Amino acid sequence: MINILIKKELSLYFRNLNNIFLPLIFFFLIISIFPLVLGPEKTLFNKIIPGVIWITAILTTLLTSNNFFKEDFNAGIIETYLTSDVSIEIVLFIRIIVCWIFTCLPIVIFIPIVSILFDITFQSSIVILLTLVIGTPILISIGIFGSALTLGLAKNNILTPVIIIPFYIPVLIFSASAIQSVSAGLPYDMQIYILASLLTLVLPTMPYLLKYTLEISINN
Amino acid sequence: MDDALNKIEISVNSATCYKNNNLIFEDINIELKNGDFMLIIGPNGCGKTTLIKSLCGIQKLEFGNILINNLDIHSKNSEYIENIIYLGHKNSLNNDLSVQENLEYLSVFDSSVGSNNFDKIKNAMDYFNIYKYKDYMISDLSEGNRKRTSLARLVLSKKKIWLLDEPLSFLDNNILDSFVSLIKRHQANDGIVIVSTHYDFSKSISNVKYLKMETK
Amino acid sequence: MNISKIANLKFFYTKTQRISIYLSFSTFVLFCIGIYWGLFIAPEDYLQGNSYRIMYVHVPAAWLSLQTYMIMAVTAFIALVWKIKIMEIISIQCAPIGAFFTIIALVTGMIWGKPTWGTYWVWDARLTSELILLFLYIGVIVLYSSFVDKRQAIKITSLLSIIGLINIPIIHYSVEWWNTLHQGPTVTKFDKPSAHITMLLPLLYMFIVFNLYFLAVMIQRIRLGIYIREKNSKWMEDLSND
Numbered sequence: 001m002i003n004i005l006i007k008k009e010l011s012l013y014f015r016n017l018n019n020i021f022l023p024l025i026f027f028f029l030i031i032s033i034f035p036l037v038l039g040p041e042k043t044l045f046n047k048i049i050p051g052v053i054w055i056t057a058i059l060t061t062l063l064t065s066n067n068f069f070k071e072d073f074n075a076g077i078i079e080t081y082l083t084s085d086v087s088i089e090i091v092l093f094i095r096i097i098v099c100w101i102f103t104c105l106p107i108v109i110f111i112p113i114v115s116i117l118f119d120i121t122f123q124s125s126i127v128i129l130l131t132l133v134i135g136t137p138i139l140i141s142i143g144i145f146g147s148a149l150t151l152g153l154a155k156n157n158i159l160t161p162v163i164i165i166p167f168y169i170p171v172l173i174f175s176a177s178a179i180q181s182v183s184a185g186l187p188y189d190m191q192i193y194i195l196a197s198l199l200t201l202v203l204p205t206m207p208y209l210l211k212y213t214l215e216i217s218i219n220n
Numbered sequence: 221m222d223d224a225l226n227k228i229e230i231s232v233n234s235a236t237c238y239k240n241n242n243l244i245f246e247d248i249n250i251e252l253k254n255g256d257f258m259l260i261i262g263p264n265g266c267g268k269t270t271l272i273k274s275l276c277g278i279q280k281l282e283f284g285n286i287l288i289n290n291l292d293i294h295s296k297n298s299e300y301i302e303n304i305i306y307l308g309h310k311n312s313l314n315n316d317l318s319v320q321e322n323l324e325y326l327s328v329f330d331s332s333v334g335s336n337n338f339d340k341i342k343n344a345m346d347y348f349n350i351y352k353y354k355d356y357m358i359s360d361l362s363e364g365n366r367k368r369t370s371l372a373r374l375v376l377s378k379k380k381i382w383l384l385d386e387p388l389s390f391l392d393n394n395i396l397d398s399f400v401s402l403i404k405r406h407q408a409n410d411g412i413v414i415v416s417t418h419y420d421f422s423k424s425i426s427n428v429k430y431l432k433m434e435t436k
Numbered sequence: 437m438n439i440s441k442i443a444n445l446k447f448f449y450t451k452t453q454r455i456s457i458y459l460s461f462s463t464f465v466l467f468c469i470g471i472y473w474g475l476f477i478a479p480e481d482y483l484q485g486n487s488y489r490i491m492y493v494h495v496p497a498a499w500l501s502l503q504t505y506m507i508m509a510v511t512a513f514i515a516l517v518w519k520i521k522i523m524e525i526i527s528i529q530c531a532p533i534g535a536f537f538t539i540i541a542l543v544t545g546m547i548w549g550k551p552t553w554g555t556y557w558v559w560d561a562r563l564t565s566e567l568i569l570l571f572l573y574i575g576v577i578v579l580y581s582s583f584v585d586k587r588q589a590i591k592i593t594s595l596l597s598i599i600g601l602i603n604i605p606i607i608h609y610s611v612e613w614w615n616t617l618h619q620g621p622t623v624t625k626f627d628k629p630s631a632h633i634t635m636l637l638p639l640l641y642m643f644i645v646f647n648l649y650f651l652a653v654m655i656q657r658i659r660l661g662i663y664i665r666e667k668n669s670k671w672m673e674d675l676s677n678d
Contacts, residue, residue, distance in 0.1 A: 128471075156582070159579070162575060166575060173613065216591045
């Protein structure tokens with residue numbers, strides 16, 4: 001069962017390679033806008049780069065998770081999920097993970113290039129990588145939850161981000177502070193631990209929450 | 221052989237449903253047992269789809285209840301969800317997957333199909349004459365062939381209760397015949413079929429119950 | 437929509453008409469007394485002078501903004517689990533009231549900030565948390581208003597406010613953390629003035645008055661919510677025909 005689910009998700013992403021490359025290209029586009037707007041001063045970037053990377057990560061995850069269920073909802077697949085006698089939580093969990101692999105993992109992989117562009121030290125870029133690996137699954141999960149909340153609406157273009165961005169704040173604060181701490185030579189393990197505990201809180205509960213939300217969304 | 225002994229009684233008692241404070245249907249009463257075929261018939265907008273969704277449990281009722289073997293379908297230990305297969309008027313197919321992949325994927329959600337089901341899926345596609353399209357993407361198929369793909373799930377599934385919403389749209393006549401014989405076979409296997417339609421195709425089917433719905 | 441629940445709404449609607457009028461009126465009188473007490477009777481603060489007196493509105497508003505969110509989430513939970521209609525109405529009617537308290541707290545905080553910090557806005561932990569709370573309220577309100585089917589809307593927003601309640605301590609903690617990390621030179625004690633009992637008594641009194649105000653507005657809004665939901669029902673028509 002699980003191998004069919006994974007195979008299906010993978011083939012959907014690989015058949016439309018845009019799905020993989022567009023978030024990455026979007027990420028780089030936004031990142032390169034900052035120097036154009038703020039001017040190419042190196043000292044300034046040392047200070048703001050954690051914020052820049054994380055704001056860009058937010059935008060990317062928001063856009064990719066915004067219409068996560070929309071296509072399946074229109075095709076009637078969500079109804080099949082909810083009238084099925086197998087555990088849908090596993091399906092949802094796999095879909096979250098695969099969505100993360102294809103939208104956020106490329107960004108994580110390309111962080112070394114960002115480090116070169118902005119002259120980030122090796123140690124800082126390791127921490128940036130670490131916070132992204134732990135933090136973006138939380139963002140993706142919350143984003144998907146937001147898209148499930150607004151599923152019953154015909155149009156939800158900007159509504160979902162408005163609702164869920166406040167929920168992103170803790171992840172942002174701890175991630176940015178970890179990156180700032182390491183560049184200031186301070187310990188950053190506390191922030192990483194908090195992020196990790198947020199991840200272990202969000203990821204296992206999210207499939208159950210999503211199932212419940214979908215049930216409400218479909219009952220209109 | 222277990223399945224043959226599996227007695228099922230569905231009773232719908234004074235079911236009433238509202239959407240956004242509008243009455244969709246009111247005081248619907250249904251009694252069904254193994255081998256029954258029920259036709260929900262009525263014009264557009266009379267609440268057929270909503271009634272079928274209520275019978276699946278994804279639409280909540282305002283008044284009344286739906287019982288299976290005297291247990292409410294929303295109660296915890298209800299066997300309902302293990303017995304139903306629902307085919308909505310949306311086909312529940314993924315446009316970017318082929319016919320075969322879609323059937324493989326959908327059979328994941330139906331535990332009665334079982335694993336290693338390549339032969340079964342081939343049979344199901346054969347039954348509705350879509351084996352030749354097995355590697356076509358759904359987006360490349362005609363509406364009729366999409367409907368056939370969706371109906372092929374019925375050949376695969378061993379579920380007792382079929383809930384079909386407008387299964388006839390876009391189907392031509394020779395497929396209709398094989399669809400009717402599929403229903404007869406299911407009735408003979410003690411299955412229950414509930415169909416919403418605007419066209420009465422039940423001439424050659426026995427044990428038919430009608431539910432005529434009116435626009436409110 | 438079973439019979440007992442309709443009766444419950446009807447009971448509430450017919451019984452509270454008088455009460456809400458008395459309550460609103462007495463709240464107004466008590467509020468005026470409290471304002472007079474806070475502005476004229478309470479002694480001047482030796483550090484902040486008279487500007488601290490805005491605390492008599494700011495602090496109760498800030499407390500109530502949090503308390504209202506808690507009530508909203510708890511009633512949302514009850515509404516989702518036990519499907520009690522009046523709880524649904526209470527929960528969704530909390531959102532605009534809570535947003536109002538939050539705005540009051542923010543505005544009074546800014547007014548207090550001008551003489552104290554020399555600027556209307558400082559990104560200190562309290563004001564920032566309050567601002568995020570406002571965003572959470574706005575999220576609930578816009579989500580509710582974008583659904584046409586209000587019964588689905590209420591379930592969806594209930595879910596959002598429950599998740600929000602789980603999040604508030606996390607957000608609060610993270611904002612505190614963020615604030616201590618970026619501590620500027622302008623940190624002052626606002627909620628803990630060099631407390632003297634003659635200063636704290638009016639504060640406590642205002643807190644109670646704000647709660648009464650909440651209750652008065654809530655009852656009015658519940659009545660409005662019941663009216664909107666039941667306007668087509670028979671008992672409501674009978675009532676308006678009388």
